[in-house]
Amino acid sequence: MLHTLEADLKKAEQHLHDEFAKLQVGRANPAIVEGIMVMVYGSAQPLRNVASVGTLDAQTISIQPWDRSVLRDISKAINDANIGLNPQDNGESVLIRIPALTEERRRDLVKIAKKLAEDGKVAIRNIRQDYLKKIKGQDESVGEDIVKQQEKDLQKNIDEAIVLIDKMLKHKEEEIMKI
Numbered sequence: 001m002l003h004t005l006e007a008d009l010k011k012a013e014q015h016l017h018d019e020f021a022k023l024q025v026g027r028a029n030p031a032i033v034e035g036i037m038v039m040v041y042g043s044a045q046p047l048r049n050v051a052s053v054g055t056l057d058a059q060t061i062s063i064q065p066w067d068r069s070v071l072r073d074i075s076k077a078i079n080d081a082n083i084g085l086n087p088q089d090n091g092e093s094v095l096i097r098i099p100a101l102t103e104e105r106r107r108d109l110v111k112i113a114k115k116l117a118e119d120g121k122v123a124i125r126n127i128r129q130d131y132l133k134k135i136k137g138q139d140e141s142v143g144e145d146i147v148k149q150q151e152k153d154l155q156k157n158i159d160e161a162i163v164l165i166d167k168m169l170k171h172k173e174e175e176i177m178k179i
Contacts, residue, residue, distance in 0.1 A: 002150060006157070009124065009157060009158075012120055013161065013168075016117065016119075016165060018031070019116045020113065020168065020172050022035070023109055023116075026098060026101040028055040028056070028057070028060050028061045028096075028098050029055070029061075032083065032098075033063070033083075033085070033096065034047055035047070036083075038050055038070065038077040039073055040067075040070045040073050047063070047074065050065055050066060051063045051064055051065040051066060051074060051094075052065075056095070059097055059098050060098070061098065062093055063087075063094040063095075063096070064092075068092065071089050071094060078094070078096065084099075084105075085098070101176075110177065113173060114169065114173075117172075121162055121165055124161045125158070128155075128158045131154050132151070132154065135147055135150045135151055
């Protein structure tokens with residue numbers, strides 16, 4: 001019954017990890033912009049599908065489009081994403097300088113990280129509810145002792161996942177507040 005639980009919990013944890021990677025913490029990280037949707041050729045595409053995204057140094061993200069004609073579209077999409085970045089189009093690529101974080105911006109990022117962690121915990125609790133329904137929905141042939149043991153195992157796995165999310169949040173907070 002619980003054989004797929006671990007995979008579902010890993011998906012939720014991985015999603016939170018990916019979301020944390022997108023948080024701008026004063027260093028250039030391609031994950032900040034890779035998922036931005038760019039209107040090109042009549043449809044919205046993730047930036048990583050229309051350009052190569054990398055870093056030049058610790059403070060600069062470089063975006064090299066496969067087709068130079070989409071440079072303006074990329075710059076516009078980054079501005080429209082409203083993530084506080086200022087793209088500079090040099091005719092061949094788009095460069096983004098990551099500004100140093102102010103104390104106020106660091107506090108805002110910690111609030112965002114806490115919200116993301118809470119969303120992760122909600123996802124974990126939803127997984128628990130789904131599995132509880134499966135456990136309770138088993139046919140009568142499964143003994144009451146087995147059902148109780150499955151519920152106990154489920155709760156143990158959920159508690160471990162929530163502790164892991166708390167650790168991830170603590171680590172991210174330290175990373176954000178470090179000057």
